[in-house]
Amino acid sequence: MIWIALLVPLLLIGGYMAYKNTKEVQINKVEVKSDNTAAPLHILHLSDLHLENISITPSQLYEKLKQEPYDMIALTGDFLDRKWTIPKLVPYLEVLNDLRPKYGIYAVFGNHDYVLRPHNLKRLKQTLEAHQCKVLQNANEAIFINGRKINIIGIDNYSTGHSDLKSSYEGIGCGYNLVLTHDPNVVLEMDDYHFDYLLSGHFHGGQILYPKAYHLVKMGKLPRMNMIKGLHKHKGKSFYISEGLGQTGLNIRVGSRPEVTMHQIAE
Numbered sequence: 001m002i003w004i005a006l007l008v009p010l011l012l013i014g015g016y017m018a019y020k021n022t023k024e025v026q027i028n029k030v031e032v033k034s035d036n037t038a039a040p041l042h043i044l045h046l047s048d049l050h051l052e053n054i055s056i057t058p059s060q061l062y063e064k065l066k067q068e069p070y071d072m073i074a075l076t077g078d079f080l081d082r083k084w085t086i087p088k089l090v091p092y093l094e095v096l097n098d099l100r101p102k103y104g105i106y107a108v109f110g111n112h113d114y115v116l117r118p119h120n121l122k123r124l125k126q127t128l129e130a131h132q133c134k135v136l137q138n139a140n141e142a143i144f145i146n147g148r149k150i151n152i153i154g155i156d157n158y159s160t161g162h163s164d165l166k167s168s169y170e171g172i173g174c175g176y177n178l179v180l181t182h183d184p185n186v187v188l189e190m191d192d193y194h195f196d197y198l199l200s201g202h203f204h205g206g207q208i209l210y211p212k213a214y215h216l217v218k219m220g221k222l223p224r225m226n227m228i229k230g231l232h233k234h235k236g237k238s239f240y241i242s243e244g245l246g247q248t249g250l251n252i253r254v255g256s257r258p259e260v261t262m263h264q265i266a267e
Contacts, residue, residue, distance in 0.1 A: 019055075019251060019252050021252070021253040021254065021256075021257060022053075022055040022247055022251055022252065022253050022258060023055045023056070023258075024257050024258070025055075025056050025061075025064065025245070025257070025258045025259070025260060026243075026257045026258065026259050026260070027064060027065075027260050027261075027262065028259055028260070028261045028262070029261070029262045029263075029264065030231055030240060030261060030262070030263050030264070031263075031264045031266055032197055032231075032238055032263060032264070032265050032266070033266055033267075034176060034196065034197075034265050034266065034267060035196075039145035039146040039147075039148040039150070039267075040145075040264070040265065040266055040267060041071050041072070041145065041150065041178075041263075041264075041265040042068070042069065042070055042071045042262065042263070042264055042265075043070070043071065043072055043073070043074055043178075043199070043262070043263040043264075043265070044065065044068075044070045044072075044073045044074070044099070044101065044260070044261075044262055045073075045074045045076065045199050045240070045242060045260070045261040045262070045263055046073070046074070046075050046076075046096075046242075046245055046260055046261075047075070047076040047077065047078065047110075047182070047199075047200070047201025047202075047242035047244050047245065047259075048076075048077070048078040048110065048201045048202070048204060048242065048243075048244025048245060048246055048248075049075075049078065049079050049080070049089075049092065049244075049245050049246045050078055050079075050080065050081075050112065050244070050245075050246030050247055050248050051079060051080040051085045051088045051089060051092075051246060052080060052081065052082055052085055052246075053246050053247040053248065053249075053250075053251040054245060054246035054247075055246075055247075055251065055258065056245065056258065058091040058092050058094070058095045059095070061092065061095055061260075062095045062098060062099075064260070065095075065099060065260065066098075066099065068262065069102075070099055070100075070101040070102070070262075071101060071102045071103050071145070072101050072102070072103045072104055072105070072106060072143075072152075073096055073099065073101045073104075073105040073106070074105075074106055074107075074180050074199050075105065075106070075107040075108070075128075075133065075180075076107075076108055076110070076180055076181065076182050076199055076200055076201045076242065077107075077108050077109050077110025077111075077112075077113060077157060077181075077182030077201060077202075078110035078111065078112040078113060078182060078201065078202070078244070078246075078248075079109075079110075079112075079113055079124060079128075080112065080113070080116075080124070081112040081113070081115040081116065082116075083116060083117070083120040083123070086120070086123055086124055086127055089124075089127055089128075090127065090131065093105075093127070093128065093131035093133065094131065096131075097131060097132055103143045103145070104132065104134060104143075105131075105132055105133045105134065106133070106134050106136060106141075106152055106154065106180055107128050107133045107134070107135050107136070107154075107180075108135070108136055108137070108154045108155065108156065108157070108180050108181055108182055109121075109135070109137065109156060109157055109162070109182065110157050110182035110183070110201065110202065111157050111159050111160050111182065111183065111202070112248065113157075114157060114160045114162065135154075136152070136153070136154020136168075136180065137154065137156045137162075138154070138155060138156045138162075138163070138164040138165075138167040138168045139154055139167070139168065139170075140152060140153040140154065140168060140169065140170070140171070140172060142175065148175070148176070149173075149174065149175030149176070150175060150176050150178055151172050151173075151175045151176065151177045151178065152178050152180065153168050153169060153172070153177060153178065153179045153180070153195070154168065154179075154180050154181070155168045155179060155180070155181040155186055156168075156181075157181070157182045157183055158181065158182070158183040158185055158186040158189075159182075159183045159185065159202070159219070159220065163181070163186055163189075165186075165189065165190065165192075165193050168193075169193055176196050176197075176265075177194055177195045177196050177197075178195070178196065178197055178198075178199075178265075179195040179197070179198040179199070179239075180198075180199050180200075181198065181199075181200050182200060182201055182202050183200065183202045183220070184198070184200035184201075184202060184203075184222055184227070184239060184241050185219075185220035185221060185222050186200075187222075187234045187237070187239050188221055188222070188234065190237075191235070194237075195237055195239075196237070196238075197237075197238050197239070197240075197263075197265065198237070198238070198239035198240070199239070199240050199242070199263070200239065200240065200241050200242065201241065201242040201243075201244050202219070202241070202244075203216055203219065203222075203223065203228040203229060203241060203243075203244075204243055204244045204247065204248065204253075204256060205228060205229035205241075205243030205244070205255075205256035205257070205259070206228055206229070206255060206256050208250075208252065208253065208254045208255070208256075209254060209255030209256060210254065210255070216228055222241075227241065228241060229241050229242070229243050229256070229259075240261065240263065242259050242261055243256050243257065243258065243259035244258065244259060245258050245259065245260060246258070
């Protein structure tokens with residue numbers, strides 16, 4: 001039984017290190033060139049808070065983000081999946097409002113949000129809206145920056161069958177199309193729907209890579225194309241997959257880190 005005596009400490013140490021990784025939040029900056037249809041736009045992007053398993057406090061998050069000015073904040077789903085966690089969201093939303101994004105906060109739902117019963121999902125939506133978040137469920141809204149139109153298009157979660165591309169794009173005219181969605185697999189269905197840039201999450205960068213995220217294979221075509229995090233292109237159109245801020249299942253990360261991303265859309 002000597003091997004058991006050796007294995008247990010190694011597992012405990014490994015588990016502690018994997019938990020410690022959840023506290024190492026990475027702030028990543030991405031610059032994307034536009035075709036001059038968009039004014040310079042600075043976006044703060046947070047995804048997959050998973051408030052049951054989040055290792056950064058609201059005050060810690062604020063300290064990391066307070067130095068930068070933001071034009072808008074994008075929240076791409078998976079806030080929580082338990083009704084009793086809804087109040088925990090409030091201080092994070094207060095922090096985001098304290099950052100004073102010039103053109104507001106926009107949010108879409110993810111698959112874990114849809115675990116909630118309909119009346120609790122309604123509570124979640126009301127909580128977001130009460131804190132100045134515009135929730136886009138297959139809907140869009142336009143903002144104007146220096147006379148240039150930005151279409152903010154919110155596509156509801158793809159993996160749960162809530163996406164409706166036609167409704168999401170209804171009434172869209174000219175302008176720069178910025179899409180917010182949770183599951184990036186939807187980009188493979190968007191040949192007839194133009195976007196200039198798309199922000200998403202869902203995969204957590206694998207969360208646990210051993211050494212590859214084999215467990216993501218069941219989560220759609222993109223993981224099988226080795227697209228699980230970071231900046232990618234599909235048929236010439238750029239999209240970003242966040243590693244997310246929280247964790248699902250076990251509160252550990254191996255080979256990935258929690259992520260907050262700042263996107264600069266430049267001329």
